[in-house]
Amino acid sequence: MATFDYIIIGAGSAGCVxxxxxxxxxxxxxxxxxxxxRGRSPWIALPLGYGKTFFDPAVxxxxxxxxxxxxxxxxGYWPRGKGVGGSGAINALVYARGVPQDFDDWEAAGATxxxxxxVQRTYETIETRVSPDGQRDGAGPLHVQDxxxxxxxxxRHFFTAAAQLDLPKTDDVNASDGEGAAVYRLNTSGGRRMHSARAFLxxxxxxxxVTLMTGALVERIVFSGRxxxxxxxxxxxxxxxxxxxxxxILSAGAVASPCLLQKSGVGPADLLRQHGIDVLQDRPHVGGNLQDHLGVNYYFRATEPTLNNVLSPLTGKIRAALHYAFRRRGPLALSVNQCGGYFRSRQDLARPDQQLYFNPVTYTTTPSGKREVIQPDPFAGFIIGFQPSRPTSRGRVDLRSADPAAAPLIRPNSLASDEDQAQVIAGGRLCQRLATAPAIEALIKAALDPDLRQMSDTDILSDFRxxxxxxxxxxxxxxxxADADSAVVCPKLKLHGFDGLRVVDASVFPNITSGNTNAPTMMLAHRAADMILEAV
Structure with missing residues (x-):
């Protein structure tokens, strides 16, 4: 086998960049x-196709x-991308940089x-921002579609309701002042998914x-000394x-990367010995600091047609398919996560603490053969959903056994802090205000159980659980x-205490960003590549 200058483990969002x-x-x-x-499923290219890939073991x-x-x-069900493009090939396409304070938090946490x-300059380097009339801003390979x-x-009722509540509105959640109600930007181009594999790989x-080797299950990283x-x-x-x-360069993602380090002898010594792995270095923080967004949706029947009326009946499906086939537009060219934004649950907060979604569709997950299928409901409906932006609870991901094919042990430690529980109540109350605003109240024909409008703080938290x-x-x-006693990699993403190995993916985030994490993962990889090349 030939020697390569660089070996990248994982052809996901970071690895492709x-x-x-x-x-x-x-x-x-x-x-x-x-x-x-290779990630060649037609459902990957089709933007709305993630409803098909969500339970597909092939990808x-x-x-x-x-x-x-x-x-x-x-x-908890944790879908992760299996194939070229990684989780960016099966996600809901929302492109969210995060709010500026997220990255100042990174620096304050030691990510100098x-x-x-x-990072704003890096975003601008990789992006081409495309307006509805086709005007382009930027020259990067990654298309970000308005x-x-x-x-x-x-x-339109979502935006009217936000105005009725005096909530802010923004043209772009990715602007420096991107707080407020917005139409989400998507990673699409020409009506097809514009994920990291298409844009970069x-x-x-x-x-x-460049050589791509698929079907390659990495068992461990081999070390000579350090x-x-x-x-x-x-x-x-x-x-x-x-x-x-x-x-x-280890870019297998926040679930797989720590497990591969552990299988290579770098991790909590007791855990490694338990699985018969020689300990190269006792690093208890490998696999720790797990953070994730938890969210919940509230479902409503609507008084006027929604996407359900298009995507549920066979005739509607056919019309949508023809529209897409001939024009590469319509609901199949979009995400169901069409609107939302960053909001403050209280006006005295220094920055937004909640991310909201307003989706013009409701759906049901039903068994179909050996897998589950997501189907739009046969009535007009919509969703209001939220996720607290910056959870404080911390969990772990660890190897389950020394078998390279074994699924990892994921322990999120959800809602472990009083602050996280308070944030859930705050987010539920914000959605409750939205649901009882005149514009949304008029849109609601009935609430599907539970009825958010009638819920107390205790009800909101209990239902969220x-x-x-x-x-x-x-x-x-x-x-x-910077501190090897509390961090796994240094700010240049080198594994503390070793040479010749970096970790470049979402696993290195010191703190979770306020919104969807695919965009910051690609930004991080591009900046990391510059650091890697500077070292040659």
């Missing part, structure tokens, strides 16, 4: 290893968390050089110095060891920071 940037000069040989497949690892007493003893002024001309008409694979030198993997029934000349779920934004399990 790294592959393009590290190979651009043509001087470096880059290998990308992906445990899943989704379909992890589960451990049962949590704080969530009524329930397990990752403040807003710096779809405000395509959203369903029922969304596809152009990179046209270069002779230097990472090779990757051991299993593919097509064979074990391979592939050396790296300069660096190995019973029904909430992850919003699929896990971060923090290989936290970056």
């Amino acid at each position: 790294l592959a393009e940037r590290l190979s651009r000069s043509g001087r470096h040989k880059v290998l990308i290893l992906e445990a899943g497949g 989704n690892w379909k992890y589960e968390s451990e049962r949590e007493e704080a969530l009524a003893g329930r397990k 050089g990752w403040g807003w002024d710096t 779809v405000s001309d395509q959203i369903h008409p029922v969304n 596809v152009p990179a694979l046209k270069r002779s110095n 230097r990472a030198t090779a990757v051991q993997l299993h593919r097509r029934g064979k074990s391979l060891s592939i050396p790296a000349r300069y660096e190995i 019973e029904r909430c779920s992850t919003v699929f934004h896990p971060v923090g399990t290989c936290r970056m920071g």
